Amino acid sequence: MNRLDYFVLIATILAIPLYGLWRTRGSASLGQYLKGDASIQWATIGLSVLATQAGPITFLSMPGQAYESGIGFIQNYFGQPLALIVVCAVFVPIYQRLKVYTAYQYLGERFDRKTQLLGAFLFLVQRGIAAGITIYAPAIVLSAMVGWRLNLTIWLAGGLVIIYTVAGGTKIVSITQRYQMIVILVGMAIAFAVAVYRLSPDLSFESALSVAGKMGKLEAVNFSFDPHKRYTFWSGLIGGFFLALSYFGADQSQVQRYLAGGSLKESRLGLLFNAAVKVPMQFFILLLGAIVFMFYQFEKPPVYFNQPAYERALENGYAPQLAALQTQFDEVFTQKRALVRALSNVSSDERGVAMHKLRELDAQTRDLRDRTKAVVAQAGVDPKSKESDYVFITFILQQMPHGIVGLLIAVILCATMSATAATLNALGSTTAIDFYRPLIRPTASDHHYVVAAKALTAAWGLVAIGIASFASLVENLIEAGNILGSIFYGSILGLFLAAFFIRRVTGSAVFFAALVAQALVFVLFATTNIGYLWYNFIGCAAVLIIATLLQKAVFRGTEASSGV
C-alpha cells in the first residue's frame, strides 16, 4: 500500500461517519434514537438491510470460498427471497401495528415476560459473540497481510463504530450504511472488472469459465438429497428459508433496520429489494472468486496464501521441507499452465483427455498445499483462520492498481463498520428495552432511557472488542458466523412462529419447549455432522412440536392468549 491507497482508505472510512454525525446532530427522543424517524425511505432501508447481512466476511472470505470449493455456496441464499416475502406479509405488519422497539417486546405481549426475556437473551448471546467475530475476522487477515498491529486494527474499526453508533442511534446506522454499501458495491464492481481484465489473453472469458466449470468451480445448483453435503438446492431452500426467516423476522439487528421506515410500505419495499438483489449479488461475489482461480492458472499463486504464517514457519527451521514442497508445486504449476494454454488449440476429442489431466494436476496442487499447511502447523505457527480467507486479499494487494487497493481495503472496513454498527445498535436497544426498562427502572423519563441505551450500546461495543481481542477461529470466517447463527436461530424462530400461528399455546409451554429445543440443537451439534443449515429447521420444528405437546399434556387448562 502506498500514500494514495492510505489517502483513499482514510478519506472513505472517515467521511461517511462524519457525514452521518452531521446529519443526526442534536438531541433525539427515545423513539427517534431507537427507530430513526419517518423520513427514512425504502432505498435506504434496503441498502441498510443488505449491509447488515453482508459484513466483512462476505467480501473477504467468499471469493476465497469460491476459489477453494466453487460457487455452490450461492444455494445457501435460495431460501432468503421466500423468507423475506413471509416477513413482509406476517412479521412487519404486526411489529408496525404494535409500535414495538424490539421484536422480543412482541413475545412479551403475546405470551409473558419470561418468554420475552428468553428470546432477547438468546439473541444477545448469539449476536454478542457474532459482533466480536465480525470485528476479529477482517482484523486478523488485514493485520497479517498489510502489517498493521492486530489490536490496532480491532480498535480502529471497533472504536470508530462505537463513537458514531452511540452518538446517532438507529438513524446514523441507516444513513452510514447507505453510503458504506454504495462504496462496497462500487468497489466490488471495480474488483470484478479488473480481475476479468487481468485474465490471460490466451483464453477468452467464455473459455476461462468453461475450464473453471470443468474443474468443479461453477456448479451453482446441486439437486442432491444427501444431508451430509453442505450446499445443495434443498438445504439452501429449506434450511436457508428457516435461517433467513429467523434472521430477518426475529433478529433485532435486522428488525431495527426495517422498523426505521416511516411506514409499512417503506419497510416492505426495502425488504423486497433485498429479495430481488441478494442472490445475484452473492453470485457475482462468488464468481469473482472463480475468476481469481482462473487468473492463478496463468500467474503462479503462492503455495500458501497466508504468507506471514509461511514466513514464520521458514524462520522456525522448516525451510528444507517447505522448499521441497515449493519445488514440486512449481513443477506441477508449470505443467498445468501449459495445459490450460493449450486448451484453446486442442480438438474436441482431445479436450476430454486434456481436462482429465488438468483435474489430476489440480488435485496434485491441492495435495501439495495441504502438505504445506501441515508443515506450517508442525512449525508451531497457528494461522487462526482458514487459508482461503487470504486468497482475495492476496489478489488485491498483489494485482490491483494503487488507489483501488486502498478502496478495496476501505470496502472491507466499511463492511465491518456497517455490520457492527447495526449489531451494537440492536444489542444496546434490546438490553435497554427488554431488560433494563422492565426489570431495573420501569418508570424513568424518555431522556433517561436514551442515556441508558447509549451507555449499553457502548458497553456492548467494548464486549465485542474484548471478544475480538481474545478470539481464535476454528473454521472459515463465513462458516463461523453462519454456524453460530444456525445453532440459536431455530429456537428463536420457533418462539415467533408459535406466537403467530398456534393460537392456543401459552407462554410456559413455549418457554420450556424453546429450552428443550435449544438443548437438542446443542447435542446434535456436538455429536453429529449434519449440515448446519438444518439446525434452523430442527430447532424451530422442535419448539413448535414440543410446545404443542406440553400445552396438551402439562399446561392444559391454563389460559391461552387469543393472539396479538
Place this chain on the structure above:
Amino acid sequence: MNRSDYKADARSWLKAYGLALSLFTVEVVLLYLFTVRFS
C-alpha cells in the same frame, strides 16, 4: 383505510410478492442453466 381500500392494498401487495417470487424463480433457472453450460 376503509374495507375496499384495504382489499385493494392487499391485492397490490400480493402482486408485489408474486413478482418477487417470479424474479427468484428466473434467477434459479438462470443459475441452473449456467451450471449446465459450464460444468
